[in-house]
Amino acid sequence: MDGGLTYERLARLGVHRWWMPPVGLAAAVSVAAVTACGLAGIALLAAHAVGLDSADDESIGTPLLDNMLGLAALALLIPVTLGVARVVQRRPAGTLHSVAVRFRWPWFAACLGLAFVTAFLVMAALVLLYDGAADVRVTIDPWRFIGIVVVLVVLVPLQAAGEEYATRGFLLQTFGAYHRWVGILGSALAFTLMHGIGTWSGFLALFVGATIWALLVIRTGGLEVSVAAHAAMNLLAFIASAASGGLDVADDTTAADAPIGATLIMLGGDITYAAGVLLVLRLASHRRPRWAPADRTVGQQPDAGHPSLGTPPASPRTRDGSHAALPVDPDVLRVAGSPPAD
Numbered sequence: 513m514d515g516g517l518t519y520e521r522l523a524r525l526g527v528h529r530w531w532m533p534p535v536g537l538a539a540a541v542s543v544a545a546v547t548a549c550g551l552a553g554i555a556l557l558a559a560h561a562v563g564l565d566s567a568d569d570e571s572i573g574t575p576l577l578d579n580m581l582g583l584a585a586l587a588l589l590i591p592v593t594l595g596v597a598r599v600v601q602r603r604p605a606g607t608l609h610s611v612a613v614r615f616r617w618p619w620f621a622a623c624l625g626l627a628f629v630t631a632f633l634v635m636a637a638l639v640l641l642y643d644g645a646a647d648v649r650v651t652i653d654p655w656r657f658i659g660i661v662v663v664l665v666v667l668v669p670l671q672a673a674g675e676e677y678a679t680r681g682f683l684l685q686t687f688g689a690y691h692r693w694v695g696i697l698g699s700a701l702a703f704t705l706m707h708g709i710g711t712w713s714g715f716l717a718l719f720v721g722a723t724i725w726a727l728l729v730i731r732t733g734g735l736e737v738s739v740a741a742h743a744a745m746n747l748l749a750f751i752a753s754a755a756s757g758g759l760d761v762a763d764d765t766t767a768a769d770a771p772i773g774a775t776l777i778m779l780g781g782d783i784t785y786a787a788g789v790l791l792v793l794r795l796a797s798h799r800r801p802r803w804a805p806a807d808r809t810v811g812q813q814p815d816a817g818h819p820s821l822g823t824p825p826a827s828p829r830t831r832d833g834s835h836a837a838l839p840v841d842p843d844v845l846r847v848a849g850s851p852p853a854d
Contacts, residue, residue, distance in 0.1 A: 520688030526603025610734025710768025
C-alpha cells in the first residue's frame with residue numbers, strides 16, 4: 513500500500529471485513545426506501561390538502577408533480593450514502609466526495625464547463641438526427657416554462673448527484689474494497705439497472721458509459737467529474753422536455769429505451785467528455801490522486817501553504833485510534849507535488 517489508496521479503495525479506511533459490503537448495501541437500500549416512502553407520504557398529504565388527488569393509483573398528483581418528486585427522491589441518496597458511510601462503515605463521510613475528503617468546487621466548475629459543451633453537442637446531434645427542432649420549442653406558457661426551469665435548475669443537479677453518490681460513490685467504493693474491477697463493473701451494472709432494461713442497445717450504451725464514468729472518477733480521485741457530466745446532460749434534457757410540455761405527460765421511458773442511433777450519439781458524448789477530461793489532466797501534468805498512508809505523511813501537511821487550497825482538513829482517526837493520513841494532492845489540477853503514478 514506504499515502508493516496509498518485510490519478513490520475506489522477508500523471504504524477500507526473504515527470497518528472493512530468481507531461481510532461489510534453486503535451489510536452496508538442493505539443498510540443503504542433500507543434507509544433509502546424509508547426516506548423515499550416518507551417523501552411520498554408527505555407529498556400525498558400535501559396533494560390531498562390542496563385538492564390535487566389523482567384518479568390514477570400510481571400517481572401522487574399531476575405528472576409534473578410526480579416528475580419533481582422523482583427528482584427529489586433521488587437527491588435524498590446524497591445524505592443517505594454519506595450517513596451510511598459514516599455510521600455503518602465507520603469512515604469519514606467526506607471520503608465519498610473525493611480523496612481530499614471534500615468536494616473540490618474549482619475542479620467541479622472546470623468539469624461542468626466541459627460537460628455543458630459536450631451536452632450541447634449531443635443535444636444538437638439528436639435534434640439533427642431526428643429532425644426534432646420543433647419538439648424543443650417552447651409550446652407552453654412562457655412564464656410557466658420559466659418557473660419550471662427554475663425548479664429544474666435546483667432539483668436536477670441534486671438528482672444527478674444523488675445517483676452519482678449512490679453508484680459511482682458508495683457502490684464503487686463498497687465493492688471496490690474487494691477489487692477495483694468489482695467496484696467498476698458492479699457500480700456500472702447498478703446504474704444501468706436503475707434506468708430499466710430497455711432496448712439491448714440502450715442498455716449496453718448505458719453500461720459502457722457508466723464504466724467510462726467510473727474510470728474517470730478513479731482517475732481524478734473524486735465524484736466531481738461524473739456529477740458534472742450527469743447534471744449537464746440531465747438538465748438540458750429536462751429543459752427540452754419542459755419546453756414542449758413533456759413533463760406534463762406521464763412517461764416512464766428512460767435512456768435505456770433509446771433507439772440505437774440515439775444511444776450511439778450519447779455514447780459518443782461520453783467518450784468525447786472523457787477525452788476532454790483526460791486532455792486537461794495531461795496538460796496539467798496531473799497524476800492519479802491518492803489517500804496517502806500515515807507512514808508517508810507523518811508530520812507533513814503538503815498542501816497547507818498552497819494559496820488556492822487553504823488549510824487541509826483534519827485527519828480522521830482509523831480503527832486503532834491513530835490518525836489516518838492527510839490526502840496527498842487534494843486539488844485535482846495541482847501540477848507540482850503529485851504523488852508517484854501507478
